[in-house]
Amino acid sequence: MELPFAESFKIKMVESIRKSSREEREKWIKDSGYNLFGLKSDKVFIDLLTDSGTGAMSDHQWSEMMLGDESYAGASSYFKVKSAIQELLGFEYFLPTHQGRAAENVLFSVLVKEGDIIPGNSHFDTTKGHIEFRKATAADCTIDEAFDTTLSHPFKGNIDPVKLENILISSGENIPFIIVTVTCNSSGGQPVSIENLKMVKQLADKYGKIVVFDSARFAENAYFIKLREKGYQDKSIREIVLEMFACADVMTMSAKKDAIVNMGGFIAMRSKELHTKASVFNIMFEGYITYGGMSGRDLNALAQGLYEGTEFDYLETRIRQVEYLGKRLMDFGIPVQQPIGGHAVFVDAKRFLPHLPKEEFQAQTLAVELYLEAGVRGVEIGALLADRDPVTRENRYPALELMRLAIPRRVYTNNHIDVVAVALKNIYDRRETIRKGLKIVTEAPIMRHFTVTLDRVC
Numbered sequence: 001m002e003l004p005f006a007e008s009f010k011i012k013m014v015e016s017i018r019k020s021s022r023e024e025r026e027k028w029i030k031d032s033g034y035n036l037f038g039l040k041s042d043k044v045f046i047d048l049l050t051d052s053g054t055g056a057m058s059d060h061q062w063s064e065m066m067l068g069d070e071s072y073a074g075a076s077s078y079f080k081v082k083s084a085i086q087e088l089l090g091f092e093y094f095l096p097t098h099q100g101r102a103a104e105n106v107l108f109s110v111l112v113k114e115g116d117i118i119p120g121n122s123h124f125d126t127t128k129g130h131i132e133f134r135k136a137t138a139a140d141c142t143i144d145e146a147f148d149t150t151l152s153h154p155f156k157g158n159i160d161p162v163k164l165e166n167i168l169i170s171s172g173e174n175i176p177f178i179i180v181t182v183t184c185n186s187s188g189g190q191p192v193s194i195e196n197l198k199m200v201k202q203l204a205d206k207y208g209k210i211v212v213f214d215s216a217r218f219a220e221n222a223y224f225i226k227l228r229e230k231g232y233q234d235k236s237i238r239e240i241v242l243e244m245f246a247c248a249d250v251m252t253m254s255a256k257k258d259a260i261v262n263m264g265g266f267i268a269m270r271s272k273e274l275h276t277k278a279s280v281f282n283i284m285f286e287g288y289i290t291y292g293g294m295s296g297r298d299l300n301a302l303a304q305g306l307y308e309g310t311e312f313d314y315l316e317t318r319i320r321q322v323e324y325l326g327k328r329l330m331d332f333g334i335p336v337q338q339p340i341g342g343h344a345v346f347v348d349a350k351r352f353l354p355h356l357p358k359e360e361f362q363a364q365t366l367a368v369e370l371y372l373e374a375g376v377r378g379v380e381i382g383a384l385l386a387d388r389d390p391v392t393r394e395n396r397y398p399a400l401e402l403m404r405l406a407i408p409r410r411v412y413t414n415n416h417i418d419v420v421a422v423a424l425k426n427i428y429d430r431r432e433t434i435r436k437g438l439k440i441v442t443e444a445p446i447m448r449h450f451t452v453t454l455d456r457v458c
């Protein structure tokens, strides 16, 4: 008999989590304005809100914490990260930042100005926020296949070459760079192929533009390339990573994802001139250029995390767990974005609750139901996240209305995953009885999903 698959780690430290009753949860979710961000974490049994900064560090990362150099300038911890970035990602220069959006803030302060257009593949919400905050526009050039959740395409994060070239022709002067998100979070943790990355780089060269990778899940992207792209089966993850980044001039990184740390980020680049320009903003917003908002110990853990995050065995354990959840849901007939992404399973709320109008926020309604059912916290990736149009102030309804179940790295067992799957099945079985959605009570002018408060439609 073939041996079953098992995790490439064992558990050395545990943290208790608490179950609750449906009655308790009814009260807690109401008190939090039907916004899952508003819940205290001890009111959550299984927390799939995000995979960002929620991973479990390894024994090696924890030992690196003890070796952190807390010198203000020139700390050895800075050089540890610098050499990990040079070796694994191939960039000469880097600036530490406290997280991914801080990297965007610093970099875009140099590169983005009012009226600019930044083409990319379904820009992440903070990326879009930092673009729109500067009165520039994010132009989505993702392939159309990404927006049909029933369609199985190996690289749904890909950029459409025709869409990209059209915008380069029509708006060339206003385009400071092209941004490629690997993997593409907003379209469901979907990877971008090497072939596509090379195409983007070629077009960028043709029109004299630089390419920025939004790289939070670059290693998961490399894993999918190894599994799915012709000619890459025998290459190591690290070889693929270097080949991917060879197509980029700059990268921004939320280290809270594939570098498996609880806080951290950076910008890396080939251009010394860009490094010099960005250093000014880094010092203003983040801190001196050798720590940029991070402690020495956190930089150490980040460097170690980059090595661990690019190991095949780690990635296989991680991505197979996400796939396991996806498969269980599919076996129950629950509509999910296919194929299953790298860090999360995305439930198609439009197909789950087709009888609810989009104005009643289907995905948010579903996320609230899941919390009530089993104390599981997912997150809406739909109309609330999409915000209002900055000009018309009308609600934007994106092509996909999803509930994301993001799996923290090295945190939950497959027993937890089974609880999530069965809880959703129970809701799916009684989906017809969910007749009322939610309405907005209060909201912020930008990135409203974090703090929005809602109420049941009566």
Ligand SMILES: *Cc1c(COP(=O)(O)O)cnc(C)c1O
Binding pocket: 052, 099, 100, 101, 102, 124, 126, 127, 181, 185, 214, 215, 216, 217, 253, 254, 255, 256, 257, 264, 265
């Ligand atoms: C998480 C993320 C960011 C922002 O990073 P933070 O560390 O949360 O500030 C940017 N882009 C992508 C693709 C991300 O997943």
